[in-house]
Amino acid sequence: MIKCFLNRVDKMTYSVTFDAIKVSQPVGDFYCGVMKASDVTRISEADVRKIQHDDVGKYLGIQRELKPDRVKKISFYIKGIDATFPSSIILSINEENVSWDESSKSITLTSNEGEDDKIASILDGQHRLAGFNESNFEFENPDGSTSPFQLLVTIFVGADVSTQAGIFATVNLAQTKVNKSLVYDLQALAEARSPERTCHDIAVILNAEVKSPFYRSIKRLGVATPGVKGEFLTQATFVENVVKLISPDPKADRDHFLAESKFWRKNELSHLDRASLEKHFFRKAFIKDKDEVIASNLLNFFDAVRQKWPIAWSKGEKRSSLNKAIGFNALVRVFKDLYKIENSSFEWDKVISCERFLDHLSKCELDDQFFLELDPTSRSSKVIYDSIKKYYG
Template identity: 40%
Template sequence: MKEIELSEQTIEFKCIKCTQPLGTFYIGVMGHSDLVKISYADIRRLEAGNEMRDIEIYSGIQRELSPNRAKEIGKYVNMVDATFPTAVILHINQENAFYDENTSTIKVPFRDNVAKVLDGQHRIAGLEYFTKDDNAFQINVTIFIEMELEDQAIVFATINKTQTKVNKSLVADLFAFAEKRSPQKTAHNIVRALNEKVGSPFYEKIKILGTANDKEKETITQATFSESLMRYLSKDIMTDRDIFKRGKTPEKYQGPDLLARPLRNLFIEEKEILIAKIIWNYFEAIRLKWPVAWQIVAPEMILNKSTGFLALMKFFRDAYVSFNKIGEEVTLNEFREVFESIGLKDVDFNRTNYLPGTAGQAKLYSELISKSRLIQT
């Protein structure tokens, strides 16, 4: 590496040298605003090739940035327990980096487009939303110097090929360890209770991680149930969790917000048992209305699987608020009245009538609304 022009503004930080089969790279820590300033993403794009041969050339290695994902991360970085424990990976050309062996520091110009992002562009984009002081959020970085473009592409491809998405049910299950309240923890506790309580309409029907129930009876994943329930507890799950972590209590809802999420205030009042009872009564009414379709586990049946369950969870709001008793228990018999006029039979809940996925869910929900004669609010 060469010495940088003395007149140019630079940033300097500690690094350790690491050698692996691919070559040598440097591991250090940078302040978030410095990282945002010097980094850039080389987006994969189609360029004009040799006109004589009509060759199309792709350049760049990164995927397009997702603005929604960046905003989501931008919200996360301002949470009380935000963390990025894995390294952002950068490539810097030799003329823009100087490593001092004696002090184990690396010096780079403090200007735009110095460090190409090989992994972490969404994290960096999210850090632009960080509201604290400059460089208050430190980021561990891995820096490659003067790496061939082919090797850069291999690093990017290897990282993204070998990454495994975390099982959503595992994420839901891990909230059991949380000390503070949150929509996630409440949903986890309720789902677990409904799965374990003898007599529950969900008894041993939920796929809970780490349990050895009868797998042939399990039709709904823990994550699917938890995510559906949380929609009725909060319109901003991350913010609510952050407020609890800071020792405060999120606000209750009123008006349209409460109509959309009618279990919200029960959640804020820590009435998890009552929430579980309401959900129990609702699905017990469904089990009594369609006992075969609810209990039977067969490839062609959908009522007790995600297609049917998600439609039923959407219909829950309409059924519950129709009694004008938000914040109170709606009894089993009251919920049974809702389903009384619905003429669907057990055999109707099949994959032919309701295709797996959002189309089948939407069709079933629409029919539940129309056949129950509920007035949508």
Template identity: 40%
Template sequence: MMSDFNLKIPVLKVEQPIGTFFVAGIRARDLVEISYSDVRRLAEDQRDLEKYLGIQRPVSKRRINEIKKYIEGDDSTFPTAVVLAVDEKCVVLEKVTDEFYYLSLSAYYPEEGIDEDPIPKGKIAKVIDGQHRIAAFMDENDNWTFDDWARIFDINVSIFVGADVAEQANIFATVNLAQTKVNRSLVYDLTELAKTDSPFKTCHNVAVVLDGEPTSPFFERIKRLGTATPGRKREPLTQAAFVESLVRFISADPVVDRNMLIEGKRPRRADHAELLNRPFRNLFLDGKDLDIAEIVYNYFEAVKSKWPNSWERLDVTGNLLPKSNSFKALMKYLKEDVYLTAVGDDIGRIPSKEEFLPFFDGIELKDEDFTARNFVPGSGGQAMFLKLLRGQVKLEDIVEE
């Protein structure tokens, strides 16, 4: 027995080796209302597919909040499909042509005496992939977040009708495990095409300038697209590491800043207290990307002067200094210990290489000390290097460990 609720949508039939499914666009609010309740309570429940596959993947509230902010932007889009599985009891298909159908989705309540579980409106569609996108349209109480939102947001979906849990698991594995994710460095490189300024675009611009300038300490060292650049032998630093380290000097929330600028609004200038945490904030707002580049240039010229052999030895396995982990530690040292001390109250000024050099005078590390033995790969080595920069530990303490 069908319920009074009925969502009728035009769909296209798709035939692939896995079988038949239907593609369509569904209003975001409608999709929220028919999605499984375990998708709505992402943080508490584990989904059937993950139990079936033995996957223990926690759902990220941080990721949901990031998408919420993204949705509010004037150029937000979800071009890739949310994948749904729907029980055939909830579906009526009306054929128009061999490829074009009308698909009606309804709740299902069995007739009296029939031993079947009901399928209420809120459990019509099981989400195989795209749960974070759907959750971003709801608040913590499962309520629609954008009732007053003037724009219409349709979400394209791929609907599998009658797929059992094994088939759903196969689809889940294909979408989440077999497909290659876009490299973050490539994503940041594509910000160059954006017409509007943003914190990420500024950081990308700085990376491009320093990577392309022959006198720069980073000349042809930054892996722009996440993979090796043709014609280069060694690129020890990824653009993702560069951008994600530098953006902390500029913005507490780069997505919010980007959305404001797209809407033609101007983020407020930082006061002195904010500049203590985001010292390049006003340089960004004033469009002084080259000033930011010059500060980073001069700082790493000082690093290069302190450890010239290690900086240039790109072909030595285990040499920490030229790599992303070392860069992250050095940038944190610049932000929290060096820059503000160097400039005093004149935040935004460009210190010279000579002004940065004293911050490395007391550090006992020598070129030959940048080894995998002293600095293990990953965040552990990065944290230890930062402690050494700050004088919190000594090299002999690391070696003894």
């Protein structure tokens, strides 16, 4: 149950009531419930003013500056077909603004006469909340109706600044960033088609095929596979490079196919103009569910690379910069150039042979030693690309 009402006073007073549960832990009592995203954003703020003169607050930086790029990405994510925030927004509210009804197990949050609605300080979730606005407070259901986006909230009442700082540190400083390769590996479990899932599937195939230049060379979970030696490329590096050949907006494509399965409707895919297809030349193959076209072209090109530089590409050669992420990044750029040369008419299903790729690479006078002597730093990726390109560009 969520009730929201406004009382007319000298300044509008805002009040919201919702079901909640009371939780007792060593830190003290707090309350958990469900609120509309619109209500949470209305009553809360990252109130730096409350703590900027407090040494604890200044030292821990309880409220961090919002990152516009991150807020923009979250706002876009909220509009997705399967957007979700399963973890709580954590708020701190003064006792005078909170009323707990033990009999009905409900909590009421109210702004006092003469004060604005911002009665809650955000301890965790400020970027998530900043991503909400009038365009995404509601979402569409499969039957076409709309529902308010709801959020789990955890409310600490009357917590002093040092307690707030401790909660902030516990929630944020102990978090472990999820390995990107693991995230891409989990794409295999997705029901809907997506550029990331396609690239993951291709990585798995090329990693498992004995004759592949990537045979047992891709770290599926981003870390070394037990019992396998010499893996030189993470799945994240592979997927993030190849997905750029398919889509300028992987999430929008994923939402398209997810909408088909969830809403039983077909939306028009975007970025099908010639300029987009010339840049993302595997886009049509992906849309037509012909992933083998993508895999075959990649297999043939990197087989040509292996034949041209067998030592530098070898998984056992640790000195090489070619068989590392920087080398792979550069080689994908070379692949794009050569594919366009061989397929100037941009036939979506054309597969370039290993021999044709090798014809181009054979003109390059660089030998294996060049890659063994090149420092494996991030800037070396451009050096590799430029050094190869001058022989065909």
